[in-house]
Amino acid sequence: MRPRRSVLYMPAANERALEKAKTIAADAIIFDLEDAVAPDAKQQARANAVAAANSGAYGTRELTIRCNGLDTPWGVDDLAAVSQTAVAAVVIPKVSSVAYLAKVADRLDAAGARADMRIWAMIETPTAILDARAIAAHWRVEVLVMGTNDLARELRSSHSAAARYPLLPHLAASLLAAREAGKTILDGVFNDVKDLAAFRAECDQGFELGFDGKTLIHPGQVDICNEVWSPSKQEVEHAWRVIAAFEEATTTGRGVITVDGKMIESLHVANAQRVLALANAINELG
Numbered sequence: 124m125r126p127r128r129s130v131l132y133m134p135a136a137n138e139r140a141l142e143k144a145k146t147i148a149a150d151a152i153i154f155d156l157e158d159a160v161a162p163d164a165k166q167q168a169r170a171n172a173v174a175a176a177n178s179g180a181y182g183t184r185e186l187t188i189r190c191n192g193l194d195t196p197w198g199v200d201d202l203a204a205v206s207q208t209a210v211a212a213v214v215i216p217k218v219s220s221v222a223y224l225a226k227v228a229d230r231l232d233a234a235g236a237r238a239d240m241r242i243w244a245m246i247e248t249p250t251a252i253l254d255a256r257a258i259a260a261h262w263r264v265e266v267l268v269m270g271t272n273d274l275a276r277e278l279r280s281s282h283s284a285a286a287r288y289p290l291l292p293h294l295a296a297s298l299l300a301a302r303e304a305g306k307t308i309l310d311g312v313f314n315d316v317k318d319l320a321a322f323r324a325e326c327d328q329g330f331e332l333g334f335d336g337k338t339l340i341h342p343g344q345v346d347i348c349n350e351v352w353s354p355s356k357q358e359v360e361h362a363w364r365v366i367a368a369f370e371e372a373t374t375t376g377r378g379v380i381t382v383d384g385k386m387i388e389s390l391h392v393a394n395a396q397r398v399l400a401l402a403n404a405i406n407e408l409g
Contacts, residue, residue: 124397124404125185126150127266128336128352129345130309132189134159135172144181147342148349150408151185153214156201157192165197169204176208183408187243189214193226202227206236212265214243217273219250221257228263241265247273252293255300267301268338269294271311286328298333310334316341326351354402362395362402 131149133140135156144152154172156165172188175181187210190201205213215227227242242263246255247270259267271290275281280289287294294310301308310329313322322344329337330351337348354362364382369392372380380387 124400125307126336126352126401126404126408127185127307127309128405129339129348130268130336131339131342131345132159132312135168135175135188136160136164138171141171141175143342144175144184147345149184149339149342149345150336150349151187152181153338154186154188154210156197157189157216165191169197169201173204173208176205176210179209186210187212187214189216192216193223193230199230202230203234206231206234206240210240212241212243214245214268216245216270217247217251218244218258219248220254221261224258224261224264228261231263243268245270246297247271248277249274252296255297256303259300259304259306264304265306267297267306267308269297269309269311269334272314274311287325291332294332294334302333307335308333310337312338312340313344314340316343319343319347323347323351353405354398358398359402362398365391365395366399 127150129149130151130153131144131147132153132155133144135141135154136159141154154175156168156172160168176186176188188201188205188208190205190213191197192215193199202213213227213231215224218224224242224244231240242261243266244258244261244264245268246252246258251258252274255267258264271287274293275290278289278293298308313325315321326337326348336352339345339348361383365387368380368382368387371377
């Protein structure tokens with residue numbers, strides 16, 4: 124299990140930001156060549172991202188690079204450059220079809236990318252929502268990333284509405300697609316970096332919906348995000364009790380199992396095992 128509680132976008136044109144990212148406790152970094160980079164800085168950002176990805180200076184953080192789309196002047200060269208790096212995955216914006224994914228995969232293969240280099244597909248258009256099931260099932264896709272800002276714009280809905288209610292059906296549809304395919308899915312960004320109370324509320328909502336983590340635009344959001352998506356001490360202790368009770372019941376042949384006054388079934392055991400696996404994986408990050 125790979126924790127992806129906090130996934131931080133860092134503008135690759137900003138060398139100071141890239142240096143700072145080495146000390147930020149995010150589980151993963153997205154070196155951004157797309158939205159955060161002006162057109163006249165695209166080539167330098169690409170060079171910076173490649174150097175950062177190959178530097179070995181980011182510890183246990185999972186490294187990815189968000190490329191520009193193939194419909195831009197920079198997309199093809201971005202993919203060619205990223206294919207020669209040590210990143211775990213390439214983040215592709217505005218993925219709206221399996222056909223587009225196939226073009227991206229073909230470009231990676233033609234450029235000599237590693238066979239285990241994966242795609243993080245951004246779901247940020249109405250077409251992507253409608254085709255999320257097929258996108259999630261693509262063999263090279265490892266993570267779905269919700270692009271909630273662009274999605275809200277294309278839907279003409281309010282992104283600032285309380286509890287994001289205009290987006291909830293589309294978030295849920297993407298979650299279903301990810302879970303059916305056995306893939307990770309990340310919640311979208313929160314724009315007001317100063318309103319940490321509202322940010323925590325949105326993290327809580329994303330966690331309760333079932334997301335595996337959240338994409339972030341500011342280092343100040345990382346700690347809250349990590350806390351929300353980490354099992355608490357009480358949850359870990361409860362998970363151990365569930366597993367111990369199940370093992371004892373299996374050994375003694377008891378048909379009914381209770382922990383803390385509640386009946387335990389196999390689904391609770393599976394949940395407990397996942398809690399412990401995630402806690403162990405987080406501890407291994409150091």
